[in-house]
Amino acid sequence: MTIHIGAEPGDIAETVLLPGDPRRAEWAARTFLEAPRKVNAVRGMLGYTGTWNGHPVTVHGSGMGMPSLSIYVNELIRDYGAKTIIRIGSAGAMQERVAIRDLVIAMTASSLATPSSGMFRELNFAPCADFGLLGAAVGAAEAQGHRVHVGGIYSSDTFYDERADLNEAMVRHGVLAVEMETAELYILAARYGVRALSVLTISDHLITGEDLPSADRERSFGEMVEVALAAAFA
Numbered sequence: 001m002t003i004h005i006g007a008e009p010g011d012i013a014e015t016v017l018l019p020g021d022p023r024r025a026e027w028a029a030r031t032f033l034e035a036p037r038k039v040n041a042v043r044g045m046l047g048y049t050g051t052w053n054g055h056p057v058t059v060h061g062s063g064m065g066m067p068s069l070s071i072y073v074n075e076l077i078r079d080y081g082a083k084t085i086i087r088i089g090s091a092g093a094m095q096e097r098v099a100i101r102d103l104v105i106a107m108t109a110s111s112l113a114t115p116s117s118g119m120f121r122e123l124n125f126a127p128c129a130d131f132g133l134l135g136a137a138v139g140a141a142e143a144q145g146h147r148v149h150v151g152g153i154y155s156s157d158t159f160y161d162e163r164a165d166l167n168e169a170m171v172r173h174g175v176l177a178v179e180m181e182t183a184e185l186y187i188l189a190a191r192y193g194v195r196a197l198s199v200l201t202i203s204d205h206l207i208t209g210e211d212l213p214s215a216d217r218e219r220s221f222g223e224m225v226e227v228a229l230a231a232a233f234a
């Protein structure tokens with residue numbers, strides 16, 4: 001057990017799917033895993049472990065934002081031996097061609113700062129996805145017939161953003177979508193030498209103003225779960 005995860009040693013699989021929403025973790029585990037059992041509920045941050053096609057898999061919430069994700073990812077890797085972590089998150093589209101419910105697979109994530117910024121000092125470290133996972137996820141998404149976009153995203157610290165000029169600059173530079181965790185996930189994966197990827201589903205659109213309700217964000221993003229599982233064991 002750690003400060004934030006109540007699981008016993010061995011309760012967490014080497015492969016972890018990591019949504020921000022703990023209730024999405026519960027839904028994904030109950031929907032896609034065989035024999036899921038709850039392994040964490042400390043602070044309401046739900047984690048479940050089961051199997052997928054015979055492979056042990058944990059689905060665990062990260063909470064919202066990079067400081068929260070940093071706590072869980074540090075403990076999952078250092079204390080439980082996680083080797084592959086795939087974020088399954090929602091995101092806001094920043095390009096017209098990216099539509100609601102499309103998948104976005106993040107090659108890299110820009111940010112103003114991350115919890116690791118203090119450690120890097122003047123260095124602008126470039127967080128990047130694991131290439132093998134990325135290729136496998138793109139292949140799985142295309143094979144499953146999903147609309148998928150691959151490229152850079154923005155990991156923001158503010159959901160209610162006031163920097164229209166900054167968003168405009170990112171749109172001009174092709175940033176596909178905004179969310180709040182991937183940059184730090186990729187940095188921690190690099191630090192510990194494990195594999196990481198973010199597979200995202202578009203839940204709202206910064207240009208058109210469309211959005212999906214919270215129930216859809218919790219329980220209807222199964223395509224990204226299927227892509228993440230296929231990529232993890234490709």
Ligand SMILES: O=P(O)(O)O[C@H]1O[C@H](CO)[C@@H](O)[C@H]1O
Pocket residue numbers: 019020021063064065088089090091159178179180181217
């Ligand atoms: O749906 P999740 O995975 O939580 O991801 C997105 O949704 C939250 C904001 O509503 C942030 O965590 C953001 O990154």
Ligand SMILES: O=c1cc[nH]c(=O)[nH]1
Pocket residue numbers: 090091092093156159178179180203204
């Ligand atoms: O961080 C996020 C997540 C979904 N949609 C957004 O606009 N921002």
